[in-house]
Amino acid sequence: MKKSKIEEMLPFYFEGDLPKKDNTEVEKWKASSDTNQKIFEESKKAWESISLLRVMKKYDSGKALQKVHKKIGKQNKNILTVIQRIAAILILPFIISTLYFALQNQNTSTTDTNNWYTITSPAGMRSDYTLPDGTKVYLNSQTNLSFPIAFSGKTRDVILNGEAYFEVAENKKKPFVVNTGKINIEVTGTEFKASNYSEESLIEIVLVSGSIHLFQGDYSHSKENITRLQPGEKASYITNEDRLYIENVKVDKYISWKDGILMFRNDSMKDVVRRLNRWFNADIKLTGNDLKDYVYTGTFENESINQILELLKISAPIDYRINKRQKKDDQTFSKMEIEIIQK
């Protein structure tokens, strides 16, 4: 059969549309010479490449890329969940049978402060200390705790400025009193966390187990009971509104700092930033209004601030910029300045 005749058949051969008789013709022709073989192969490649292009055109890489970005977002969340589970196991043993408070307030009380010690935990650091009565205290970043050389009075008074976690030695006859100013706490023997940062207008008290009394005024002279907290309850006192809110909370995120764990549970970006600032002694600023409403969940244990920012970046629509530290007049360096920007 003539070459041109065979070549006419090739498209139909490739498509499998030829009658069996013609198929055999094509194969015979192909096998009869190297030139024919070459023509056949090249035709086939050309034909296949056209088909390939047609198949490719079906796929929309733009739409697919959006899906991929979504899938990446989900995967990142899954990774955080795994971290949370690990953290939960670490924390659980010490939640049991412990009691904590978080408490924040401004000024300290009128208690006589002669012969008192003050222990301090500097910015970005956490420390622990045992008080004269055997009470163990953990101090969070930028916290002062003052207490008498000896608890010689009717009560064991301490003055807190910042955030602390207490494991109070039991002594029912001598209540342990944390003075924070606006709201004070009375405990007879338990563990709790309390904090009051003067730059914040919010006092938080979280009780894990046992029970505590909240009161205003001086314990001995002008005590005004406010309420009694139950385990798992958080009291929030907004100082400039003079209002107290009590709600049930999952306590672990409020106490994990004691063990060096930074935990966020549906916390607003504003809150996340506030806590990161204290944790790392950094100065993070949020740029973009919508960011303040973004809610974040995550647990960090040994991560650096850069690693945390990177994780935030892939799970939230943000970017960040770190400014170089400046040397100040007194030869110390300024805080690490970070700007978080809405994308």
Added chain:
Amino acid sequence: MDETFLINGIKTQNKIVFDFIFHYYYSGLCAFAEKITGNTDTAEDIVQDLFVTLWIKNEQIAISSSLKNYLFTSVKNRSLDFLKHEKTKAKRLNVLDESAELPENLSSLWFAESELTKVIEACLKKLPPRCREIFVMSRFEGLKNQEIADKLGISKRTVELQISNALKSLRCNLTPYLPLVLLSLLLK
């Protein structure tokens, strides 16, 4: 294209590089996965998941040969895994040795839609207008020969001849660009 730049971009989670690679290879990789799995949706899932892994495990990715080989080999392996999983025996396929990477000398032209389009369009332009029209209707618009004949008021025989002529012309014009191994020929 500087491969090192692209690979570094993936390792450092550079979004622009990632998106670029995605757009560049996506349809080719899907076509490849479709060839193995025989399913368009599966193909897309396989390729998308590969890119998700590429982003998330960015630091662990070891690209020993070229990026293109890495991508196509991964898609091949994932597609075969899928078939195994589905217990759909790949009976109609006689796939190459499973663990082997694709040949090193593949030309990227044939795997990137943009490049392939460019070459083929240039060749199509060399066809006489009527011939090109008929060929496009047949190969890209999926019309049957009889439908084309009816539409243009010509005989089916003429349509067939024109398609043959187009193929002949394409063979001559495309051959210089043809790689040694064509994607679809890897799978018989």
